[in-house]
Amino acid sequence: xxxxxxxxxxxxxxxxxxxxxxxxxxxxxxxxxxxxxxxxxxxxxxxxxxxxxxxxxxxxxxxxxxxxxxxxxxxxxxxxxxxxxxxxxxxxxxxxxxxxxxxxxxxxxxxxxxxxxxxxxxxxxxxxxxxxxxxxxxxxxxxxxxxxxxxxxxxxxxxxxxxxxxxxxxxxxxxxxxxxxxxxxxxxxxxxxxxxxxxxxxxxxxxxxxxxxxxxxxxxxxxxxxxxxxxxxxxxxxxxxxxxxxxxxxxxxxxxxxxxxxxxxxxxxxxxxxxxxxxxxxxxx
Numbered sequence: 287x288x289x290x291x292x293x294x295x296x297x298x299x300x301x302x303x304x305x306x307x308x309x310x311x312x313x314x315x316x317x318x319x320x321x322x323x324x325x326x327x328x329x330x331x332x333x334x335x336x337x338x339x340x341x342x343x344x345x346x347x348x349x350x351x352x353x354x355x356x357x358x359x360x361x362x363x364x365x366x367x368x369x370x371x372x373x374x375x376x377x378x379x380x381x382x383x384x385x386x387x388x389x390x391x392x393x394x395x396x397x398x399x400x401x402x403x404x405x406x407x408x409x410x411x412x413x414x415x416x417x418x419x420x421x422x423x424x425x426x427x428x429x430x431x432x433x434x435x436x437x438x439x440x441x442x443x444x445x446x447x448x449x450x451x452x453x454x455x456x457x458x459x460x461x462x463x464x465x466x467x468x469x470x471x472x473x474x475x476x477x478x479x480x481x482x483x484x485x486x487x488x489x490x491x492x493x494x495x496x497x498x499x500x501x502x503x504x505x506x507x508x509x510x511x512x513x514x515x516x517x518x519x520x521x522x523x524x525x526x527x528x529x530x531x532x533x534x535x536x537x538x539x540x541x542x543x544x545x546x547x548x549x550x551x552x553x554x555x556x557x558x559x560x561x562x563x564x565x566x567x568x569x570x571x
Contacts, residue, residue, distance in 0.1 A: 287432045290448055291425065294455060298407075298421050306408040309372045309398035310335040315363075317341045317387045318376035319352045322415065326376050326405065327353055329412040338371065341390075360390055368394035375401030375457065385459030402457025421455050470494060471501050481506030481531065487540045491517050492524035499529055506531040513539040513549050 310330065316323045319340035327337050337355065345357040358367070373396045375387035391399040405413035406420040414420075424431070431451075438444045449463035466472070481504040486495060489510035498505065508530045512518050518537055525533035539549065 287428065287435045287448070290431075290451055291428045293452075294421055294424055297455065298425070301404075303407045303420075306398075306400060306404050307335075309400060310374075310408060312371055312397060313338055314372040314374045314400070315339055315341055315358075315368070316374045316376050317360075317390065319344070319349070319357050320376070323376035324353055326374060326409075326413060327355070329409050330374070333409060337374075338367075341373075363394065365394050368396045370395075370397050372396060372398040372400050374405070375399070385457075388457070403455045404457075417454055419454070424451065424455065468501070471498065471503070478503060480504070483507040483509065486510040488512065489517075489521055489535075491520040492528065495528065495530070496524065505529075508533045509536070510534070511536045511538055511540050513537065 313336040314330065315338055316327055317340075319342040323340060323342075327340075330337050339356040339358065340352055341360055341363055342349065342357050343359060345359040345362070349357055351357060373387070373391045377387060387401055388399060400408070403418060403421045406418055407422075410420075435444055435447065438447070446463040449461055452461035453459070471477070484495060484498065484505050484507070486492075486508065489495070489512040492510065495505065495508055495510070508525060508528070510521060510525065510533070512521050512535070515537075518535070522535055525535055
């Protein structure tokens with residue numbers, strides 16, 4: 287954790303938020319014309335940073351403009367269009383993640399690549415997502431990270447945590463720890479000798495339950511919490527068809543106490559409880 291803190295402090299010192307803002311003032315192209323890309327376009331424009339358009343693999347005759355700006359396919363984008371400008375990464379999926387954006391940026395004469403923690407550093411909370419936040423948050427909570435790390439019983443777990451932290455602040459795929467396809471059922475666990483009750487907090491569409499069934503786990507009772515209405519419909523359908531004994535679907539999130547809060551749903555992996563979510567009487571818990 288101490289080494290990570292030193293790396294992070296050096297990173298912030300070498301490229302502080304104001305340096306990123308200077309890069310954006312020259313103008314930028316946004317890689318990714320989906321919901322998050324459009325959100326960033328609005329945030330950049332509102333802050334006075336010019337946006338020339340979008341780069342998206344779906345660009346073409348049927349997807350030629352977004353928000354009144356042109357959409358170009360990566361293969362059709364030229365060096366002259368990139369020269370002297372910034373490339374803003376706005377993809378949040380594993381197929382075209384930050385690594386793919388960086389490779390594309392390195393192939394052209396962009397003046398800067400802005401992605402990952404660069405965006406909330408420069409733009410503030412408007413650019414925060416489910417995994418992107420300002421680097422200062424980690425520096426402000428180093429003691430808490432140390433305390434959490436001290437509770438891990440093996441080096442592999444600590445390395446995984448540090449790898450994810452480095453990935454979040456750098457946006458570099460190489461920093462991410464290897465993904466274990468059986469993360470919920472490691473071979474050393476030994477399995478179960480009787481039907482289990484599986485409590486799924488943040489059940490999404492039942493994908494983890496489906497994975498456990500695929501590996502032969504006998505689920506006698508399934509208790510699933512899911513606050514997103516869009517996911518909930520698919521979760522209910524899954525539970526009605528799955529090979530489980532009994533299912534209880536609860537349209538709520540999990541917290542440290544019972545309360546009603548607003549929820550930013552229907553945003554895919556960026557669905558979340560906003561940091562400033564007000565307590566309300568008629569919203570999803």
